[in-house]
Amino acid sequence: MSEPLLDGKTAVITGASSGNGRSMARTFAEEGADIVVADIRDEPREGGTPTHELVPDETDADAAFVECDVTNRSDLVDAVDAAEEFGGIDVMVNNAGIFRSEDFTEVSEDEFDQLMDINVKGTFFGAQIAGERMAANGGGSIINLSSVAGLSGSPDHVTYCTSKGAVRLLTYAVAAALGPDGVRTNAIHPGLIETAMTTEDVPIIGTDAGDQYLQGIPSRRWGQPDDVADAALFLASDLASYVNGESLVVDGGMSNSQ
Template structure:
């Protein structure tokens, strides 16, 4: 086993499924102990719960903590759970939801739910971790935005708003927390094959998939492991002088359109 994250502890929200699950597994193979903070324990895509999979396939330790990221106290509890392993070194604010909408038809309930999960959850997840990291002389916070946070889309207006907010929050957090040795960066995934794109948006596995893929210079959809590799870089010492950055993981789609 390699050791890019040996003796590190990572808290990852939304890590039962999708990109979060891939990040948790990747970090664990590099030596990190993991707190899986998610509203449900069972992976949406099926299979063993993430913490059980990590325990069986790596030498790292992992625990599951039920966490609704719209609750500040539950986010605090998730970060506190890292104390079992020595305290949080890496915080990944990954939990989020997607909603396709038409601007003139968005209701207040939909808007509030999107903002509460995607933006409020990221803000207070980062805050909870940063409070501990200040006392520990630093750490890495990784916020999951999206290519939708870089450019607008008529069909995903509320989602774009939340992901754009995460991008700017990341820049502001990096400026605020840098003197305390805390790095804050954002990852902007493009089309990634998860249950979000197979079920929630229904792109993958449909006739629309070919059109999306042909717009990507790499000519393939991304996999959760692609996002996990990017997160590993930002979590590790390889990015020790990197903060306030947006790392785009989209096969070149955004910058070539």
């Protein structure tokens, strides 16, 4: 039997109580990583056992929950500090984010600031804090969650596209800054993934408009959180030891077929 891909490593995952982050936490734990769930809430939006309790029930890995508002730098410090309980941080996944659909001409300053604070500021300081710790410890992997909306513009999601485009460029810059210290930084660009974000917050999946989107996806199915988790597992593991400053698109071919 082959050795687990993340054996002996510790991952901090923001927004890991629900959706893509929850799936990443479970997948990483199955591959040997201890997990720090950093989220504003511990209850999964989809229901069920909290992630930090589920991980030790399902795997041999340990897990801890840290209440974390990613717009607050000190909360991110606490999350990275919590990894010391398991030997120190090896993987940082800046996953927490929000999605919004809007009329560009009606976006308020408060709405703009909220989205930028969570999607961009949270990712920036998550990478900064974790990257400094990893560099001191000899290396690690930072994974930032961008979106296909960070690759091209959409008239209905201008602020979201702006934030996720910023995450993409941030990823490239951090990869250049921390690469010499053995820290790899990469971005994942999910397409339409079936989570509460796309079924409740901004309903797309399960709507008539969503059915039209589906016809533009060559794989002819909605993405699942496990699809994103598997991509993150690759980037977190030594299989991607020479992958740095890259954008991994997980969208069933949608962005290249339009």
